[in-house]
Amino acid sequence: MAYTSANQLELLQTAEAVAREKNIEPRLVVEAMEESLARAAKSRYGAEMDIRVAIDRKTGKATFTRVRTVVEDEELENYQAEFTVAQAKEYMEDPEVGQQFVEEVPPVELGRIAAQSAKQVILQKVREAERDKQYEEFKDRAGTIINALVKREEYGNVIVDVGSGEAVLRRNEKIGREAYRPNDRIRCYIKEVRREQRGPQIFLSRTAPEFMAELFKMEVPEIYEGIIEIKAVARDPGSRAKIAVISYDNSIDPVGACVGMRGSRVQAVVNELQGEKIDIIPWNEDMPTFLVNALQPAEVSKVVLDEEAGKIEVVVPDEQLSLAIGRRGQNVRLASQLTGLDIDIMTEEEESKRRQAEFELRTKLFMDTLDLDEFFAQLLVSEGFTNLEEVAYVELGELLVIEGVDDDTAAELQARARDYLEAKAKKAMDAARELGVEDSLINFEGLTPQMLEALGKDGVKTLEDFATCADWELAGGWTTEGGERVKDDGVLEPFDVSLEEAQNMVMTARVMLGWVDPADLVGDVEEDDELSEEAEA
Secondary structure (H helix, E strand, O other): OEEOOOOOHHHHHHHHHHHHHHOOOHHHHHHHHHHHHHHHHHHHHOOOOOEEEEEOOOOOOEEEEEEEEEOOHHHOOOOOOEEOHHHHOOOOOOOOOOOEEEEEOOOOOOOHHHHHHHHHHHHHHHHHHHHHHHHHHHHOOOOOEEEEEEEEEEOOEEEEEOOOOEEEEOHHHOOOOOOOOOOOEEEEEEEEEEEEOOEEEEEEEOOOHHHHHHHHHHHOHHHHOOOEEEEEEEEEOOOEEEEEEEEOOOOOOHHHHHHOHHHHHHHHHHHHOOOOEEEEEEOOOOHHHHHHHHOOOOOOOEEEEEOOOOEEEEEEOHHHHHHHHOHHHHHHHHHHHHHOOEEEEEEHHHHHHHHHHHHHHHHHHHHHHHOOOHHHHHHHHHOOOOOHHHHHHOOHHHHHOOOOOOHHHHHHHHHHHHHHHHHHHHHHHHHHHHOOOOHHHHOOOOOOHHHHHHHHHOOOOOHHHHHOOOHHHHHOEEEEEOOEEEEEOOOOHHHOOOHHHHHHHHHHHHHHOOOOOHHHHHHHHHHHHHHHHHHHO
16 A cells, blocks of 8 residues: 555655755655654554655655564564564465565554654754765865865864865964954865764864975976975974975976976965975985985084984084074974984084093993003094904904004904903803893893893893783883873893894794794784885885
8 A cells, every 4th residue: 555645746856856955866865754754654553663664766656564574483572573483474475584574554644743753854864965975075085175265263263164064174273373254265285084973074284294295286287297206294384394305307306396487386385374484305315315405504514324213413513503403493303304313413513522432431441341551442442343242253354454453462352352251241141140040041042141130130030021021121112101202211222122123032932932823923924014015015
C-alpha cells in the first residue's frame, strides 16, 4: 500500500528546491525525508518496530514497510523487530537466521507534531550534507592560498567568509598587530582542515613559512614551473625572513629571479607580509657553505660541522659578532631554522683562547701519562694527537713524521701509552668487580672496563639488568617538562655511545637472554628500512 497525497510529486519538488538552495544533491534530501517519515511512522506504530520508508525517485510515491529479522532463539530481544525460526515459519518458507521478512504497512499521515519533527530531521540531514560538502571541498585545498572576506573578529581571532562557509584566522597566526574590519579582503594560507562534531573547521595562517613559499610561487613563474625550488624558509613573522632557493637551470640565477626586475617580485611579497624583510639565499648541498650564505650579511671566517651532534660552530671576526647574531639573536635564530642545525657563534679571539686551552690540556695529558717533557708533548698535540688511544694504536709511521722521532722512540711512546691504558683498564675492571658486576655483563661484547665500572656504580650489574635499560638511559637524551626541554644524562654518555649504538647493545642482550626472537628483530629492521626509504622518497 502506498503513501498517497494530493500531489505525490510535491515531495520530489520540495527535495529539489532544498537541494538547489543549499547546493547539495537531491538524493541526500530525499533520504532525509525517508528517515523523517520513518520516524513519524514509528511514533504511530511503536518505537520498537523497524519501520522503513522508500520514496520513488520518479513518482514521489512513499511506501511504508515493516522489517523483521530472523534470529537465534537465545538472541531474541526485540519482539517487534525480530523473531525466531519457528515464529518465522508462519510467514516464510524455510526461514534462516539473518533473513528478513518485509511487509507493507498502511501509510501515516503527518500530524502537526510529526510534521515538525520531520522538518527538524530534514534540516539536520541537510546541515550534515552541507558540512560534508564543505569538508570535501576544502580538505584537498590545505596547503594553498585562499582569498577571503573578513566577517567579524572574536577575541582577537578573525572569522572570514570562504564562500561555502567560514574559516578562522587565529590570533597567533596573524602578522604582528594586524587588525581587520568587516568586508576587508584578506589573503591567507590554509593550514589545516579538520572534521569536527560542529562541522568542518578551517584554520588559516599568515605566519606559516609555507605562506611565504606559496606567495613566491605566485609571483615567480620559474618556481611555479619547477625550474627554481624553494628548499627552506625561516620566518620571524612581520619582521624578517630567510628563504633558500636553488635553480635547476644553470642559465637562471635563482636569487635574481626571486628578486625580479628592480625588486618587483620580492616587493610584492614584502607588501603582502606587512613589510617583512626577506633575505633570499642560494641553497647549497654543502652544509658549511650553505650556513655561510644563511648568516648573510655577516662575514664568516671558519665553520666547524659536527654532523653526528647536529651542531655547527661558526667563527666570525670580532667586529662582525653583533651582525652575525642580529638584533635579539634574530639572524642566527633564522639561520638555525633554515639549516636545521644548532649554531654556536664565537669571535676569532674566543676561538683562539679555546684552542689554546685545549692545546694546554692535551699537552698536560701527554706530559703526565707518558712522562714527556713539555716540548715533546706539544709536538704530539701539534701533529693532531688528542688522546692516548691514538698514540697507542696508531700506525707507527704516523709517529715517525714527528720531528726527532725515530723507530725506537715511536715504539717506546706506544709502549708507554699501552701500559698506561692497560693499567687504567685493570683498575676500572677491579672496581667493577668490587661493585658486584657479574661475568655475564663483563663478557658482553662492546663494553670497556670503564663502561662496566660506570654501569656498576649505577646499579647495572648483570646482563638482565643491562637488557632492561632503555637506550636513552645509556646514551642520554632530552625530555620535555612543562614546555621546556630537559637533558637526561646517560650512564655511557661520557664514552660517546650514540643512541643507535645503545639500542643495538640492549637488543643484542635481550636476544642473548631469549627475551626477543631474532626473526622478529629482522622484521622490525626491514620495516624501519622501508619507512626510511618512503621518507627519503
